[in-house]
Amino acid sequence: xxxxxxxxxxxxxxxxxxxxxxxxxxxxxxxxxxxxxxxxxxxxxxxxxxxxxxxxxxxxxxxxxxxxxxxxxxxxxxxxxxxxxxxxxxxxxxxxxxxxxxxxxxxxxxxxxxxxxxxxxxxxxxxxxxxxxxxxxxxxxxxxxxxxxxxxxxxxxxxxxxxxxxxxxxxxxxxxxxxxxxxxxxxxxxxxxxxxxxxxxxxxxxxxxxxxxxxxxxxxxxxxxxxxxxxxxxxxxxxxxxxxxxxxxxxxxxxxxxxxxxxxxxxxxxxxxxxxxxxxxxxxxxxxxxxxxxxxxxx
Amino acid sequence: xxxxxxxxxxxxxxxxxxxxxxxxxxxxxxxxxxxxxxxxxxxxxxxxxxxxxxxxxxxxxxxxxxxxxxxxxxxxxxxxxxxxxxxxxxxxxxxxxxxxxxxxxxxxxxxxxxxxxxxxxxxxxxxxxxxxxxxxxxxxxxxxxxxxxxxxxxxxxxxxxxxxxxxxxxxxxxxxxxxxxxxxxxxxxxxxxxxxxxxxxxxxxxxxxxxxxxxxxxxxxxxxxxxxxxxxxxxxxxxxxxxxxxxxxxxxxxxxxxxxxxxxxxxxxxxxxxxxxxxxxxxxxxxxxxx
Numbered sequence: 001x002x003x004x005x006x007x008x009x010x011x012x013x014x015x016x017x018x019x020x021x022x023x024x025x026x027x028x029x030x031x032x033x034x035x036x037x038x039x040x041x042x043x044x045x046x047x048x049x050x051x052x053x054x055x056x057x058x059x060x061x062x063x064x065x066x067x068x069x070x071x072x073x074x075x076x077x078x079x080x081x082x083x084x085x086x087x088x089x090x091x092x093x094x095x096x097x098x099x100x101x102x103x104x105x106x107x108x109x110x111x112x113x114x115x116x117x118x119x120x121x122x123x124x125x126x127x128x129x130x131x132x133x134x135x136x137x138x139x140x141x142x143x144x145x146x147x148x149x150x151x152x153x154x155x156x157x158x159x160x161x162x163x164x165x166x167x168x169x170x171x172x173x174x175x176x177x178x179x180x181x182x183x184x185x186x187x188x189x190x191x192x193x194x195x196x197x198x199x200x201x202x203x204x205x206x207x208x209x210x211x212x213x214x215x216x217x218x219x220x221x222x223x224x225x226x227x228x229x230x231x232x233x234x235x236x237x238x239x240x241x242x243x244x245x246x247x248x249x250x251x252x253x254x255x256x257x258x259x260x261x262x263x264x265x266x267x268x269x270x271x272x273x274x275x276x277x278x279x280x281x282x283x284x285x286x287x288x289x290x291x292x293x294x295x296x297x298x299x
Numbered sequence: 300x301x302x303x304x305x306x307x308x309x310x311x312x313x314x315x316x317x318x319x320x321x322x323x324x325x326x327x328x329x330x331x332x333x334x335x336x337x338x339x340x341x342x343x344x345x346x347x348x349x350x351x352x353x354x355x356x357x358x359x360x361x362x363x364x365x366x367x368x369x370x371x372x373x374x375x376x377x378x379x380x381x382x383x384x385x386x387x388x389x390x391x392x393x394x395x396x397x398x399x400x401x402x403x404x405x406x407x408x409x410x411x412x413x414x415x416x417x418x419x420x421x422x423x424x425x426x427x428x429x430x431x432x433x434x435x436x437x438x439x440x441x442x443x444x445x446x447x448x449x450x451x452x453x454x455x456x457x458x459x460x461x462x463x464x465x466x467x468x469x470x471x472x473x474x475x476x477x478x479x480x481x482x483x484x485x486x487x488x489x490x491x492x493x494x495x496x497x498x499x500x501x502x503x504x505x506x507x508x509x510x511x512x513x514x515x516x517x518x519x520x521x522x523x524x525x526x527x528x529x530x531x532x533x534x535x536x537x538x539x540x541x542x543x544x545x546x547x548x549x550x551x552x553x554x555x556x557x558x559x560x561x562x563x564x565x566x567x568x569x570x571x572x573x574x575x576x577x578x579x580x581x582x583x584x585x586x587x588x589x590x
Contacts, residue, residue, distance in 0.1 A: 123551055
């Protein structure tokens with residue numbers, strides 16, 4: 001962070017702690033402590049199948065049981081999220097590049113427009129996709145009018161002539177809902193690039209593609225990494241897209257956790273699943289942080 | 300990164316600084332095919348981003364055949380004339396607004412103070428605090444929701460309005476702290492010293508120097524928290540219990556049985572109001588720049 005260069009940074013003895021205390025207290029009480037209670041319940045056992053009770057027995061095997069039982073959902077969650085993240089990069093990078101270098105005086109407006117979908121609820125946007133992709137919706141109407149259903153099936157965009165209730169629809173929904181989180185960090189890192197570097201490369205007879213590959217792309221990688229985290233983590237945990245756009249075979253880990261907690265009251269199994277899911281994500285984040293340096297993570 | 304990305308864009312039209320190197324890179328180059336491809340791609344992406352929004356606004360004028368407002372039948376103003384006909388949806392919306400207002404105010408204050416401490420002071424434990432602030436952002440909602448569930452359940456708390464507000468403050472506070480921090484990065488805090496040296500009282504210094512400096516960041520952060528809170532489904536569903544229902548919960552829980560057009564009307568109204576506010580902000584900035 002730029003703090004290092006900021007010479008006016010003060011040494012505080014009491015003031016910073018006073019300023020921090022309400023927020024940090026909140027984070028400790030309602031973030032760190034719950035993580036501890038989640039872990040405790042994750043290693044508990046349920047004495048009676050019909051009562052929402054648990055005994056702390058430090059049964060670590062709960063974790064491997066959860067992985068065994070919900071392996072399909074875990075694999076699907078990470079698979080769908082990874083696919084959506086790659087799609088977000090493919091869709092978002094060129095757009096961010098356009099915004100940073102080619103949008104000219106329209107840039108501020110176009111940047112603002114990316115945020116506009118956030119002004120409607122995530123849920124309602126996903127319901128709108130339900131409408132668009134449904135059997136009597138506009139997307140299928142276009143496909144049928146131009147007799148393209150064979151082509152779309154062959155491309156893997158539809159399954160048996162249907163958009164809705166397919167894994168493709170779930171991945172599409174995830175991509176749609178999280179792509180702004182990819183575009184904005186990439187834009188921020190592209191925008192910081194000193195264009196004179198590109199000019200220098202060009203002056204030294206670099207082809208435009210080589211200048212991009214050797215100057216722009218490496219400098220924008222922090223944005224891509226940050227965007228990857230911001231897209232992948234919420235996408236892997238999301239289950240609204242899977243519930244609204246998928247079918248019974250597209251369930252993701254989130255809906256299993258919610259079901260176990262809120263409907264089956266099987267707290268140990270739910271907590272174990274939730275905790276192992278977070279552990280996998282955290283491990284991934286740490287690998288990224290190692291690649292990037294933690295500075296970039298919080299910057 | 301969230302901190303810089305999201306808020307920057309949230310206030311994009313309002314506060315984007317003029318870029319020193321803002322001239323297009325290859326102005327002297329011919330408009331190449333690649334440039335056109337890029338523009339074409341951007342157009343397609345924007346169409347894709349806005350397609351569902353058009354559907355939402357269009358279907359707010361639809362007269363649905365049954366309980367699901369998902370197939371087009373015929374145009375009507377009826378839904379807009381009776382946006383609050385579905386009492387349970389209206390009640391849920393009111394709950395959501397109350398939660399969002401409370402969460403937004405508390406999270407903005409707590410997060411803003413944390414940002415001030417982190418960006419103005421050097422102190423022991425700063426790195427640890429920074430990590431604790433970032434952690435909630437790298438935690439999936441489902442994990443945050445379920446862990447809060449275990450806490451409230453273990454403490455035998457009544458699930459309801461209070462627990463929802465507690466949870467919403469939690470996931471907003473980190474966003475606020477990072478947003479404000481990103482905004483005030485690189486500020487010249489010696490301005491405060493100057494004011495103090497010239498005999499201004501600390502409170503007056505805060506009021507007339509510090510606060511105006513951090514105000515845009517605070518505003519962006521408050522807006523962001525409000526939006527995050529009013530949109531949340533997953534965490535709320537874990538901590539709300541049976542008695543409290545937020546607007547997204549109402550919609551999701553009823554999704555298999557009904558999607559009334561009032562949902563589309565309310566969503567469109569919020570969308571149009573937000574876009575209107577954004578336009579107003581952009582217009583005011585433009586006026587100020589010209590003046």
